[in-house]
Amino acid sequence: MGDLKLPDIDYGALMPMLILFGAACVGILVEALVPRRSRHGVQLGLSFLAVVASFVAVIVAHGTRKITIGGAVAVDGPTLFLQGSILALGAVSLMLIGERSLERGGPFVSQAAVTVGSQKDVRQAGDQPGATEVYPLTLFALGGMLLFVSANDLLTMFVALEVFSLPLYLLCALARRRRLLSQEAALKYFLLGSYASAFFLFGVALIYGYAGGISLGAVHDAVANPQRSEILLYGGLALVAIGLLFKAALAPFHVWTPDVYQGAPTPITALMAACTKVAAFGALLRVLYVSFEGVRWDFQPVLGTVAVLTMLVGAVLAVTQTDMKRLLAYSSVANAGYLLVGALALNKEGLSSTMFYLVAYGFSVLAAFGIITLVRDADGEATHLSRWAGLGRKSPLFAMAFSFILLAFAGIPLTSGFTSKFAVFGAAVEGGQTWLVIFGVISSMLIAFPYLRVVVLLWLNEPGETTPTVSIPGFMTAAALTIGVLATFLLGVVPAPLIDLSQDAAQFIR
Numbered sequence: 001m002g003d004l005k006l007p008d009i010d011y012g013a014l015m016p017m018l019i020l021f022g023a024a025c026v027g028i029l030v031e032a033l034v035p036r037r038s039r040h041g042v043q044l045g046l047s048f049l050a051v052v053a054s055f056v057a058v059i060v061a062h063g064t065r066k067i068t069i070g071g072a073v074a075v076d077g078p079t080l081f082l083q084g085s086i087l088a089l090g091a092v093s094l095m096l097i098g099e100r101s102l103e104r105g106g107p108f109v110s111q112a113a114v115t116v117g118s119q120k121d122v123r124q125a126g127d128q129p130g131a132t133e134v135y136p137l138t139l140f141a142l143g144g145m146l147l148f149v150s151a152n153d154l155l156t157m158f159v160a161l162e163v164f165s166l167p168l169y170l171l172c173a174l175a176r177r178r179r180l181l182s183q184e185a186a187l188k189y190f191l192l193g194s195y196a197s198a199f200f201l202f203g204v205a206l207i208y209g210y211a212g213g214i215s216l217g218a219v220h221d222a223v224a225n226p227q228r229s230e231i232l233l234y235g236g237l238a239l240v241a242i243g244l245l246f247k248a249a250l251a252p253f254h255v256w257t258p259d260v261y262q263g264a265p266t267p268i269t270a271l272m273a274a275c276t277k278v279a280a281f282g283a284l285l286r287v288l289y290v291s292f293e294g295v296r297w298d299f300q301p302v303l304g305t306v307a308v309l310t311m312l313v314g315a316v317l318a319v320t321q322t323d324m325k326r327l328l329a330y331s332s333v334a335n336a337g338y339l340l341v342g343a344l345a346l347n348k349e350g351l352s353s354t355m356f357y358l359v360a361y362g363f364s365v366l367a368a369f370g371i372i373t374l375v376r377d378a379d380g381e382a383t384h385l386s387r388w389a390g391l392g393r394k395s396p397l398f399a400m401a402f403s404f405i406l407l408a409f410a411g412i413p414l415t416s417g418f419t420s421k422f423a424v425f426g427a428a429v430e431g432g433q434t435w436l437v438i439f440g441v442i443s444s445m446l447i448a449f450p451y452l453r454v455v456v457l458l459w460l461n462e463p464g465e466t467t468p469t470v471s472i473p474g475f476m477t478a479a480a481l482t483i484g485v486l487a488t489f490l491l492g493v494v495p496a497p498l499i500d501l502s503q504d505a506a507q508f509i510r
Helices: 011-033 036-060 077-102 111-115 119-125 134-150 154-172 179-211 216-224 230-247 256-263 266-291 293-319 324-343 348-372 396-410 416-430 434-460 475-493 496-505
Strands: 066-068 073-075 375-377
Touching: 011 036, 011 066, 011 073, 011 134, 036 077, 036 134, 073 077, 073 134, 077 134, 077 266, 077 348, 077 475, 077 496, 134 154, 134 266, 154 179, 154 230, 154 266, 179 216, 179 230, 179 256, 216 266, 216 293, 230 266, 230 293, 256 266, 256 324, 266 293, 266 324, 266 348, 293 324, 293 434, 324 348, 324 416, 324 434, 348 396, 348 416, 348 475, 348 496, 396 416, 396 434, 396 475, 416 434, 416 475
Parallel strands: none
Antiparallel strands: 066 073
16 A cells, blocks of 8 residues: 555646536535525526636646646647637537526426426426526536547546536437427437447447557557557547547438437537537547557548548538528538548648637537527527528628628638638648548538528518517627627638647647
């Protein structure tokens, strides 16, 4: 016992995660101790305070490069950049969640609505405050994402994967007005996510058998000096990749995306579309760049095929959609393909451009889902495309904002979408992946059609009797929309500061 040495722990480097996990635990106590009528204000204030404090801790840690907790967590440039991105996007997501949760009849199920039986009772329960447990669940999810992008061994990465996945499964089931659809979406997400996690864990076991360790550095050394059967290596890499590709919504592991995006409460969909994608690609980048760079010539063609399939599936199926949330879901799939193109460049430019793309896309998609929360009628959100006909004449300001976001998704110049696509495609060409860029340009032309079709629907169609109105946003929703639209514009016009920041951060530590 006297020779037992505990691992060195740098609490300063871990502070962003510790703050979120600590605040989430306090949020659970708030649920138990604070009266129901006061919980919303307390939970919302606590959540914002925790996210802001965690973001400040990330800024304070700028320039840190160290591996702590016995090699389990790496704090370096990509870690801090991605953690800051998750927290910034998470703060905007919290604005949408807080606004909708505080409204009468908001989208989150209250405890009373769960316990009562008749449909009439459910409607009456909807007039009560919504489920305040959405806040600690969101903090746990964000904390797990911070750990996921900083994990330096595969077992810690698996634990982080479960820490942020389990709250998301619950959050997806909290839609009040479309409870059956929401619960179905959550069940699909849970079952498919469980399979993906099992694949990931089996892959970890195979890689451990090959490398004799689970740290990313040990795997890198084993790949550089092969001594065991490479079947274990490639089998383990394939299984770990399946778990990561599922979370990133890359084909053919994307099938959960449209159903979950449609069924989940729209603010939760926004959280997943922005923050989960950053976390998934952050972990994928670390695994590929740190551990398996030595076999890049083996996995690049396979993952390149996955990227091409993802871009084409997302673009083609987006054309056939009639629901706005499902359209944005397939748009998210296509954008995951573009991100993978940048990641497969496997150079510093590929890493920095992918991180820039994650931030640019995150703010745009948050603004898009924020606008969807405002297009409502007596039955709730009106997401069918036919209901949006002529909306530009009834609510021109919001139609202009949504049109601008759609043009950014299409990659029109002077938007963040153009800048980010140009960055990842340029990095891919420099990395010798020109064939991926060709398919990326083709899919970009295909997916422009559904975006432009919605713009035409908004402005050139006459409003019908069933065309809903855009509700006046509260302060937090208005702030979230303003931040999203401004970020989309500024990152298209003056992207240099964020590009420089991402380039300075684009170096992993082993």
